[in-house]
Ligand SMILES: Nc1ncnc2c1ncn2[C@@H]1O[C@H](COP(=O)(O)OP(=O)(O)OP(=O)(O)O)[C@@H](O)[C@H]1O
């Protein structure tokens with residue numbers, strides 16, 4: 356079980372504290388698939404980053420199988436079996452795809468190219484390529500997902516895996532993520548896609564930096580549709596003014 360307990364997170368921007376997350380409480384249970392969804396800027400990636408140790412919470416705790424891992428860094432959490440595929444994967448100039456996969460497979464059953472094929476990339480074309488700007492957005496995203504699949508961590512968090520993936524490959528992507536899920540894994544997919552929300556056990560709606568609803572697809576989906584609001588509202592609130600021209 357991965358638990359985020361009373362998580363608050365503030366960023367310091369130009370000597371000003373900007374609240375990003377407040378009172379986030381989530382239990383992720385083994386064997387279940389979850390979707391984190393919510394408006395742009397609501398804090399979904401920040402939740403994932405706190406879980407992975409990329410962001411350090413201002414208050415609250417992160418527990419993994421009963422152990423308080425709040426003070427552990429990214430590598431220590433990765434060693435414990437937590438993995439994250441970035442929404443915007445970093446580029447590593449000069450690092451070949453095969454080296455990245457070799458590193459990813461280190462803790463499992465040896466090097467193989469199947470993860471690339473699974474995600475729709477021909478190993479012959481990509482193993483020698485380097486993870487720099489020469490790869491397209493969709494290609495780097497696929498390699499990021501393949502790397503997480505190769506790591507095969509107990510907790511796998513995919514941050515908008517569909518972003519940049521063409522329509523023809525979308526169904527294949529859903530299958531790959533769904534098929535990689537096991538009884539002893541926690542799969543968390545951050546997504547706005549109805550098809551992804553349809554395949555999970557539980558949907559968690561993040562709004563304004565906190566969890567506003569969670570439940571099964573049938574419970575949550577109608578409420579999400581009903582409560583969809585104009586994206587300008589959040590920034591208007593930050594500016595402490597009412598956006599009178601809001602079209603909705
Ligand atoms: N360095 C920063 N400086 C200021 N604000 C930041 C910074 N990093 C993140 N934020 C803000 O934190 C909020 C949450 O960002 P986050 O990336 O978690 O949102 P998200 O729900 O993943 O959005 P999206 O659906 O667009 O990916 C946003 O309003 C974002 O602008």
Ligand SMILES: [Mg+2]
Pocket residue numbers: 399400401442514
């Ligand atoms: Mg995000």
